[in-house]
Amino acid sequence: MSFGEDTSEMCLFNVKDGFLEAVVRGYKLGLLSTADYNNLCQCETLEDIKLYLTGTDYGPYLANEASPMHTTTLVDCCTRKLVADWKYMRENAGEPMGRFLDYCTYGHMIDNVVLIVTGTLHERDVQELLDKCNPLGMFDAIASLAVAQNMRDLYRLVLVDTPLAPYFSENLTSEDLDEMNIEVMRNTLYKAYLDDFSSFVHGVGGTTGAVMGEMLSFEADRRALNITLNSIGTELTRDDRRKLYANFGLLYPHGQAELAVAEDFDQIRSVMEKCPPYQAIFSRLGLGESQMLDKILYEEEVRQLINTYEQQFHYGVFYAYMRLREQEIRNVMWIAECVAQDQKNRVQDGIVFTF
Amino acid sequence: MGTMSSPTNREKLFSDTLDAAEEYLQLQHALGEALRAGFLSLAQARYAMGADRVSSLQIPSTLSATARVTTAGEWFALIPNDMLPLVIAGGNLNLLLQEPSSAAAPAPSHSPPSPHAQDVPATSTSVPEAAAGALQDCAGPPAAPAVEASGSADPASHGLEQQLQQLRLAAESHHQSNNLMEQLAAKYCCDGAGTLPSPDDPLSGGAAVDDEQYAEVAKPGKPLHWFGSLVAPSLREAEGHFGRALAAAVQAANAQRRLQKGPASYSSAC
Numbered sequence: 001m002s003f004g005e006d007t008s009e010m011c012l013f014n015v016k017d018g019f020l021e022a023v024v025r026g027y028k029l030g031l032l033s034t035a036d037y038n039n040l041c042q043c044e045t046l047e048d049i050k051l052y053l054t055g056t057d058y059g060p061y062l063a064n065e066a067s068p069m070h071t072t073t074l075v076d077c078c079t080r081k082l083v084a085d086w087k088y089m090r091e092n093a094g095e096p097m098g099r100f101l102d103y104c105t106y107g108h109m110i111d112n113v114v115l116i117v118t119g120t121l122h123e124r125d126v127q128e129l130l131d132k133c134n135p136l137g138m139f140d141a142i143a144s145l146a147v148a149q150n151m152r153d154l155y156r157l158v159l160v161d162t163p164l165a166p167y168f169s170e171n172l173t174s175e176d177l178d179e180m181n182i183e184v185m186r187n188t189l190y191k192a193y194l195d196d197f198s199s200f201v202h203g204v205g206g207t208t209g210a211v212m213g214e215m216l217s218f219e220a221d222r223r224a225l226n227i228t229l230n231s232i233g234t235e236l237t238r239d240d241r242r243k244l245y246a247n248f249g250l251l252y253p254h255g256q257a258e259l260a261v262a263e264d265f266d267q268i269r270s271v272m273e274k275c276p277p278y279q280a281i282f283s284r285l286g287l288g289e290s291q292m293l294d295k296i297l298y299e300e301e302v303r304q305l306i307n308t309y310e311q312q313f314h315y316g317v318f319y320a321y322m323r324l325r326e327q328e329i330r331n332v333m334w335i336a337e338c339v340a341q342d343q344k345n346r347v348q349d350g351i352v353f354t355f
Numbered sequence: 356m357g358t359m360s361s362p363t364n365r366e367k368l369f370s371d372t373l374d375a376a377e378e379y380l381q382l383q384h385a386l387g388e389a390l391r392a393g394f395l396s397l398a399q400a401r402y403a404m405g406a407d408r409v410s411s412l413q414i415p416s417t418l419s420a421t422a423r424v425t426t427a428g429e430w431f432a433l434i435p436n437d438m439l440p441l442v443i444a445g446g447n448l449n450l451l452l453q454e455p456s457s458a459a460a461p462a463p464s465h466s467p468p469s470p471h472a473q474d475v476p477a478t479s480t481s482v483p484e485a486a487a488g489a490l491q492d493c494a495g496p497p498a499a500p501a502v503e504a505s506g507s508a509d510p511a512s513h514g515l516e517q518q519l520q521q522l523r524l525a526a527e528s529h530h531q532s533n534n535l536m537e538q539l540a541a542k543y544c545c546d547g548a549g550t551l552p553s554p555d556d557p558l559s560g561g562a563a564v565d566d567e568q569y570a571e572v573a574k575p576g577k578p579l580h581w582f583g584s585l586v587a588p589s590l591r592e593a594e595g596h597f598g599r600a601l602a603a604a605v606q607a608a609n610a611q612r613r614l615q616k617g618p619a620s621y622s623s624a625c
Contacts, residue, residue, distance in 0.1 A: 072410070111405070119412055122581065123416040124415075179580040179583060179584045183583050183584040227585060229588065235584075337395075338398070341398065343391070346395060350399070
């Protein structure tokens, strides 16, 4: 960015968006610290976890929960906190920040669509499915997803009036929605969403474009890695796998071409290690240790998210807040699962410290 | 009788009982470990994929079994449902338990029961390769060679489906018991002694098995696909752990049966 652009960004950002940036920085201070996690790891029961979290930002959402506590209850209460914060920021956002905040939620919308369609395939009650949808990804007529028989119906009946409509390709099929088609649909939609989000943030430009471009690039690479890892041994062909990768990222295009033909974890590792930023990540893994990969990738993501707060006057802090809260909820869920299963010796395997 | 009550024989019976006890405890431990590992892997899958993608909502409202526990004489056998057509093709559970060299074993297909099945002797010493392979797929502890046929040969016309249904009717009259074996027997459709009904049993029938009845059950679908086609490796690990737990549970039941027989045999030998 030129000096003039920097100056104008610094001068004009706070006119519309300064208040909400201050709000989100205040929210960020409420994230759990290392000391909080150490105390949570000492808890013997889920009731102890609930008691400790009552003294944090989650207090108002957990205080009235009746015993006995379950892991899902803790996750739901913590999610309500994130939803309330996000809703407040969205209601007070101008443009283009409002559109940016909406973009941040389209991923949850895709997850909700897949949840409804999968649940309907398994003959679950629609109301039960709606209750479990992520509130950040709700939209009107989401309940109508249950009547769709194939992707063409899905688009024509429901999704044509939603923000996800542009992510459906022109070549919609009439194939029935089975597990593989639903999975391909999920990843295809997410690919189109990431491409679109990346175009939007680069259109906004400035510090937002630079910061968000880096984070979305990491997200695209991580999704390519996870798709490759999860498709090993499945009926997903190499060509279909390649089509699910986003059209940007550090691995695009040559790294993705090599990932598409990888058949085991060691081949995936050798591809990733050709990219210097990921070489450092994979060097922390032992030979054949794929179990720790998720945690290491989350740690890298958290490092990038924390770094966004080192700069001002950009929208990346809002995206970072959402992702940091989600990571915190994952941490709490993992601790709760270890406590519930009496596996506290494994609790450090899943905690990603924020501060 | 003199041979049975000899000190050497009594000592052997006592030693066998202790071996059965040790095996039972090992299998119990293996079962517990497999379950713990399975639930932890499930938690890891929820961590990696998200709590909304690995939850009870993904489980279908109607479930069908992927494996069945059946009895052959005194012992339990775990047979995956995709193996059942092999059993039906054999037309006789005893035939399934024959050594390949001792009988004209039918080819693994949906063909009708072999006309030679009636001539097959009742005793058996090993599980055929197909069933053993199915058990090995669970990758659990080595299957104890405890699956044995009962005494008299069943006519080839007694299909497995018919037998299981008849046993279910017989089991309905049994009251609840604290005995693990009886609970398992009542739950998995066999009588208290764990034997198949005799041909003279009024509940037994001579109808041949209809392969079409298993057309749907034989392919219950893969539970892993409930959570999507591209699932995390930890979820696949969880599936493996729970499969091993299931195999260990059946083997533990067989080991407990052997353990229960030990004191009775020793008492009769004294």
